[in-house]
Amino acid sequence: MSLIIIDINDSEIRASNQDEIISRNPGYAVLKTDKIETGASAWKASRTNPRETSNKFWSQLNQDSLIIPSRLARHNADLAFTQLMAIYEETGQPEEVIFAIPGSYNREHLSLLLGIVESCPFSAIGLVDSAIASTSAIADSGEYLHMDIHLHYTVLTTIEVTDSVYRKTVKIIDNIGISEIYDTCAEYLSDLFIDQTRFDPLHHAETEQILYNSIPETLANLDIKTENNLDIHFQGKHFQIKLSPDTLLKKLQYHYDKIYTEISGQQTSLISDRLNVLPGFSEQINNHVVIDENTVFKGCFANMNTIITTGEGLSLITSLPTTTSPSIIANTATIKTRKSVTRTISKPTHVLIDNKAYLLEKNPIYISQAGKISRHNNDRNECSLHINDKGAELIPESNNTVRLNGNTITTGSSLEIGDSISISGSDITIKCIEVLTN
Numbered sequence: 001m002s003l004i005i006i007d008i009n010d011s012e013i014r015a016s017n018q019d020e021i022i023s024r025n026p027g028y029a030v031l032k033t034d035k036i037e038t039g040a041s042a043w044k045a046s047r048t049n050p051r052e053t054s055n056k057f058w059s060q061l062n063q064d065s066l067i068i069p070s071r072l073a074r075h076n077a078d079l080a081f082t083q084l085m086a087i088y089e090e091t092g093q094p095e096e097v098i099f100a101i102p103g104s105y106n107r108e109h110l111s112l113l114l115g116i117v118e119s120c121p122f123s124a125i126g127l128v129d130s131a132i133a134s135t136s137a138i139a140d141s142g143e144y145l146h147m148d149i150h151l152h153y154t155v156l157t158t159i160e161v162t163d164s165v166y167r168k169t170v171k172i173i174d175n176i177g178i179s180e181i182y183d184t185c186a187e188y189l190s191d192l193f194i195d196q197t198r199f200d201p202l203h204h205a206e207t208e209q210i211l212y213n214s215i216p217e218t219l220a221n222l223d224i225k226t227e228n229n230l231d232i233h234f235q236g237k238h239f240q241i242k243l244s245p246d247t248l249l250k251k252l253q254y255h256y257d258k259i260y261t262e263i264s265g266q267q268t269s270l271i272s273d274r275l276n277v278l279p280g281f282s283e284q285i286n287n288h289v290v291i292d293e294n295t296v297f298k299g300c301f302a303n304m305n306t307i308i309t310t311g312e313g314l315s316l317i318t319s320l321p322t323t324t325s326p327s328i329i330a331n332t333a334t335i336k337t338r339k340s341v342t343r344t345i346s347k348p349t350h351v352l353i354d355n356k357a358y359l360l361e362k363n364p365i366y367i368s369q370a371g372k373i374s375r376h377n378n379d380r381n382e383c384s385l386h387i388n389d390k391g392a393e394l395i396p397e398s399n400n401t402v403r404l405n406g407n408t409i410t411t412g413s414s415l416e417i418g419d420s421i422s423i424s425g426s427d428i429t430i431k432c433i434e435v436l437t438n
Contacts, residue, residue, distance in 0.1 A: 004091050005300045006084075007100040007130055008113075010058035010151045011178040011274055013039075013083070015091050016297040023090045027058040027151055029079045031070040038083040047209035054079055055179065059152045061109045081116045088122060096123050098307055100130035100296050101316060102150065103157045103170035110316060126300075126307040128317040129167055131157035133299035133307075134291055135270060136165040136320040142330020143168075145263060146291075148272040152177040156262055159270075161330070166319040176258045181278065185215045187406050188251045189230060191420060192241040199232075199239045207234050222248070222279045249280040250416045254407045256281055268330040289328050347391035348417050348432035357435060360387050366397065371428035382423045390414060392432065400424050 007014045010027025025039030031052045037045065046053040052068055057076035064075055073079055088094065097117070101110065110127065117124045131146035139161045146157040156171040189211060190202045201207040210232055222228055227242045256278075263269060269288040276282050276290045300307060303320045350357040353371050364386035366374045374381065381397045392415040396402040401424035404413050421430035 002092065002094045003096045003098070003125075004094040005098045005100060005297050006087065007296050008058065008102060008105075009130070009148065009274070010055070011149060013058075013087065014293070015087055016294070017091070017094075018297070018301050021293065021297070022092075023087050025083065025087065025090075026055070027083065028053065028055045029057065029073075029083065031066075031068050031073060036070075036072050036079065036082045038079070038086050044209065044213055047212050048205045050205075055151055057083075059104070059150060061105075061112055063112070077112055077116055080113070081119060084116065084120055088120065094122055096125045098126040098128065098300055098304075099124060100133050100300060101127050102130055102148070103155045103167070104150070104153065104172050105316075114314060124314060126304075126309055126317070127314050128300060128303075128307045128320070129157070130296050131155070131159060131270075132165055132167055132318055132320055133303070134272075134296045135159050135161065135299070136303060137295050137299035137323055138289075138291070138327045139165065139270075139323070140326035140329045141322075143267050144270050144330060145267040146270045146272075147259070147275055149181075149275045149278075150177050151179045154259055154275075156259070158267070161322055163322060164319050165322055171262055173258055173262065176255050178274070181252065181255055182212060182215050184251050184255065184406065185219070185248070186211055187420075188248060188418075189215075189218075189241070189243065191418070192230075192243055193232070193239060196241045197239045199234075199237075201232055201234075201239075204234070207232055210234070216277075218243075219279055220277050244418070245279065247416060247418045250419070251405050252278065252280070254405070256284065260284065268328070270328075348415055348419070348434055350433050350435050351385060351421075352431040352433050353428060357433065360385055360392050362387050364395075367423075367430065369400065369423050369426045369428075371426065371430075382426075383421070385415070391416075394421060 004015050004017050013025050013027060014021050015023035026043045028042035028046055030037045030042040030045050030049050054068060057079040060076055061080060063077050066073060066075055114124060135144055135146055141161050144159045146159055148155050154173040154176045158168040160166055160168050190200060194200050201211040214230060218230060222245055227244060230241050230243060232239045269285050271282050271288050271290050273291060273293045282288060282290060306320055307317050348360065350359055358365060358373055364384040366377050366381035366384045368380045369382050382400050383397050383402045384395050386393060393412050394404060394415055395412045396409060401408055403422045405420055415432045417432055417434050419432040
């Protein structure tokens with residue numbers, strides 16, 4: 001009997017036959033007139049077909065009607081079935097499958113998944129929590145925090161290892177996923193193209209797709225010590241930008257901080273390879289171990305007898321035997337959660353509004369929705385900016401939405417060169433810049 005293990009994580013659904021990972025596909029689907037395209041090819045067409053694209057059918061596995069009209073699919077479960085069938089064909093038509101399941105899945109999700117499998121030409125013979133499977137392959141006694149990122153959320157699983165490996169708690173951080181990370185990167189890179197080449201890649205669907213396709217490789221290969229180049233070729237023209245790793249990290253820090261606040265200094269953090277590829281993420285966490293992409297599969301194959309369920313009905317396995325050959329040992333000492341990461345980053349000296357530069361000083365400047373500058377606060381002002389001992393700071397001054405690099409802020413936020421500030425209901429964009437003097 002041929003057997004594979006499928007790791008359900010829609011940022012990249014992976015399948016292994018024990019020897020190697022034989023399938024990698026993100027949870028994307030493009031609903032065309034005559035077929036549904038899923039996986040990597042759908043991801044590469046998602047920006048040129050935005051109205052026909054779905055990427056939430058795994059995170060919202062249900063039978064609610066699709067917003068996208070199609071005679072080929074009625075709901076998210078149909079899209080999940082279509083992608084499972086594509087993986088089935090890609091992996092050589094296995095007869096049996098074990099599913100590694102994210103901690104975000106509840107009973108309804110699992111029941112629907114098994115219902116989908118009943119319509120497939122293979123049998124599901126086991127369900128296991130993916131964080132438990134990974135930890136069981138490597139960890140000695142102690143408490144761990146397993147961290148993994150999906151397309152639209154991050155899953156933090158607290159795990160205790162004693163005479164067994166068992167799940168204690170699961171924390172879901174919504175709206176902190178690969179999709180949101182890529183959107184932030186795309187906005188930053190687009191701003192750089194506009195500033196450096198006067199070309200906006202987000203203005204054309206084709207170049208928007210090229211830009212998004214470049215993000216995974218850009219993040220994976222980012223050299224945080226030097227400037228990096230990014231190129232786009234379009235209609236016979238070549239556009240190139242230089243991107244600053246420090247500024248990009250500043251943009252991503254908003255997402256990272258949402259995760260960092262949930263980390264306890266008394267746990268050893270197990271960071272998935274999906275999270276580790278994000279620049280600067282792991283280096284800010286003390287007491288961590290990066291998990292290899294094959295670890296979840298090693299844990300599954302090592303515990304087949306425990307995971308495989310015989311008879312009617314499958315139950316999710318959330319406890320496995322402890323490995324006899326651990327490669328990591330938990331650090332039980334109380335330590336600081338975050339490392340102190342030292343970077344040389346210049347602070348903005350001015351803000352640019354309608355091509356006019358305004359000096360930032362200790363005394364705040366106030367900005368209205370229309371972009372008017374004032375040195376005195378009044379009920380028309382939306383935000384203020386000033387210099388303090390730590391650098392430049394932005395403070396919302398009304399109930400209107402103020403965004404920093406596309407992210408809504410409600411409290412004071414520090415600023416870096418290149419940051420963009422926008423106000424709901426206004427077309428004004430405020431850029432943070434440094435004016436050099438001799």
